[in-house]
Amino acid sequence: MIRRWTALACLALAAGTASCIALSVDPNALASLEFIATTNPSVVAGDTLRDTLGVAEPLRARAYGGDGNEIADAPVTFVATDTFVTIANGNLLVGRTGVRGTGKVYAVVGGLQSLVRSVEVIPRPDSIAPNGASIDTVSYRLPTTGSTTDSSMKVGFIVRSGTSTVNAVRVKFEILRGGAPLALGDTNTYALIGPQGRVSTVDTTDGTGIVSRTLRVRTLAGTVLRDTIVVRANATIGGAALKGAPALFTIVVLPAS
Numbered sequence: 267m268i269r270r271w272t273a274l275a276c277l278a279l280a281a282g283t284a285s286c287i288a289l290s291v292d293p294n295a296l297a298s299l300e301f302i303a304t305t306n307p308s309v310v311a312g313d314t315l316r317d318t319l320g321v322a323e324p325l326r327a328r329a330y331g332g333d334g335n336e337i338a339d340a341p342v343t344f345v346a347t348d349t350f351v352t353i354a355n356g357n358l359l360v361g362r363t364g365v366r367g368t369g370k371v372y373a374v375v376g377g378l379q380s381l382v383r384s385v386e387v388i389p390r391p392d393s394i395a396p397n398g399a400s401i402d403t404v405s406y407r408l409p410t411t412g413s414t415t416d417s418s419m420k421v422g423f424i425v426r427s428g429t430s431t432v433n434a435v436r437v438k439f440e441i442l443r444g445g446a447p448l449a450l451g452d453t454n455t456y457a458l459i460g461p462q463g464r465v466s467t468v469d470t471t472d473g474t475g476i477v478s479r480t481l482r483v484r485t486l487a488g489t490v491l492r493d494t495i496v497v498r499a500n501a502t503i504g505g506a507a508l509k510g511a512p513a514l515f516t517i518v519v520l521p522a523s
Contacts, residue, residue, distance in 0.1 A: 295331060295332045296329055296330075296331065296337065296340070296375060296376045296378055297330055297331055297332045297334075298329070298330045298378075299327060299328070299329050299330075299373060299374075299375055299378045299379070299380045300327060300328045300329075300330070300380070301325075301326075301327045301372065301373045301380035301381055301383055302325075302326040302327060302328065303383065304323060304325070304359075304383070304385060305317040305318055305323055306318065306323075306436055307385065307386060307434045307436065307470050308385060308386040308387070308388045308433075308434035308435065308436075308470075309351065309359055309360070309361040309369070309385055309386070309387055309388070310361055310387075310388060310389070310390045310503065310504070311361045311362065311363055311364060311365055311366065311387050311388065311389060311390070312361060312362070312363035312364070313360070313361060313390075313504070314354070314358050314359065314360050315358070315359040315360075315361075315385065316504055316505070318436070318502060318505075319505050320502070320503075320504040320505020320506065321505070322358060324357040324358055325344045325353075325357045325358070325359055325371065325373070326357070327340075327342045327344075327373035327375070327380060328340075329342070329375045329376075329378075340375045340376070341375065341376075342357075342373050342374070342375050343356075343373070343374045343375070344356070344357055344359075344371055344372070344373055344374075345371065345372055345373075345374060346359075346369060346370070346371050347370045347371070347372070347382065348367075348368075348369060348370055349362065349365070350362055350365050350367045350368065350369040350387045351369030351371065351385065351387060353371070359371060359385060361387040361388075362387065365387055366387055366388060366389060367386075367387055368384050368385070368386055368387070369384070369385045369386070369387050370382050370383070370384050370385075371383055371385065386433060386434035388427075388432050388433065388434055388435070389427040389428075389430065389432060390427055390503060391425050391426065391427050391432045391435050391501070391503050391508055392426065392427055392428065392508060392509055393425070393426050393508050393509040393510045394423055394424070394425050394426075394437070394499060394500075394501045394508045394509075394510045394511050394513045395423065395424060395426075395510045395513050396421075396422070396423055396424075396513055396514070396515045397422035397423055397424040397476050397478070398422065400514065400515055400516060401515070401516040401517070401518070402419065402515075402516075402517055402518075403517070403518040403519075403520060404416055404418065404419045404481065404483055404517055404518070404519045404520070405520055405521070405522040405523070406483050406485055406491070406519065406520075406521060406522060407521075407522050408485065408487075408490065408521050408522070409485060409486065409487045410487060411487050412486075412487055413484055413485060413486045413487065414484070414485055415482055415483065415484045415485075416482070416483045416485075417459065417480050417481070417482050417483075419480065419481040419483075419517060420478055420479070420480050420481075421458075421478060421479055421480075421481055421497045421515045421517070422476050422477070422478035423437060423476070423477055423478070423499045423513050423515070424471075424474075424475050424476050424477075425437070425471045425475050425477070425501060425508065426475060430475075431471075431474055431475025431476070432471060432475050433470075433471050433472060433473050433474075433475060434470050434471060435470060435471045435475075435477075435501055435503070436468065436469075436470050436501065437468070437469060437470065437471065437477045437499050437500065437501045438467060438468050438499070438500045438501070439458050439467045439468070439469075439479055439497060439498065439499050439500075440467060440497075440498050440500075441456050441457075441458065441495055441496070441497055441498075442495060442496040442497075442498055443456070443493070443495050443496075447498075453465055453482075454484065455483065455484055455485075455491070456481065456482070456483060456484075456495060457481075457482045457484075458479040458480070458481060458482075458497065459479060459480040459481075459482050460479065460480075466479065467479075477499075479497070481497065481517060483519060490521055491519055491521070492519065492520055492521070493518075493519040494516065494517070494518050494519070495516075495517050495519065496514050496515065496516050496517070497514070497515045497517065498512045498513070498514055498515075499511070499512060499513045499514075499515075500512045500513075
């Protein structure tokens with residue numbers, strides 16, 4: 267159920283604290299404010315924040331009443347707290363020209379302030395490539411019973427703007443076997459693992475412009491796996507692929523001698 271906006275005074279919160287405080291159980295009272303995360307973690311300096319297709323992405327927030335239902339047409343205001351970004355037309359985040367840093371923005375409705383969200387302002391990326399060699403070999407141990415996993419191979423890619431590296435660029439990974447991408451959920455033999463040990467196929471470049479994943483290879487007793495797979499990395503800015511995309515890293519999989 268969505269209700270129309272009813273203006274009621276609420277307590278403003280300091281930036282960076284909890285997103286809201288419930289002041290009343292009155293269903294018509296503004297009780298909470300959700301600042302929705304942006305699709306991309308960064309905006310190019312001199313440009314508007316854009317989604318993965320290159321379409322300008324407005325900032326969005328949702329206000330809720332004491333009954334948990336959304337309040338439609340709540341008059342949300344977005345505020346930038348620094349000089350790295352500005353707000354245009356009320357809800358478009360724009361990176362200032364010639365700067366690089368972390369822009370911070372929050373939403374306000376009726377005196378209630380949201381959590382602060384951070385968006386990186388970056389130079390326009392122009393290329394992606396493997397970080398180092400583009401081919402390597404995994405030598406796994408043959409199990410005598412059950413199965414074993416090998417997680418010794420780390421696959422990295424680097425994003426650049428000219429000769430400089432670029433952080434906070436969203437990169438999507440996939441594994442190709444026999445020239446075709448593995449089906450979603452097919453992690454029985456190969457999987458890409460993030461820092462927390464979970465299967466993960468999307469990440470952003472770090473402060474050095476590098477993004478990486480660990481290849482997990484699972485083998486079963488009685489099965490000898492000899493294979494060649496490719497890890498493919500894609501990155502776009504403004505809906506256009508970077509030079510070198512998709513970047514490819516070839517891995518030869520062999521039993522240890």
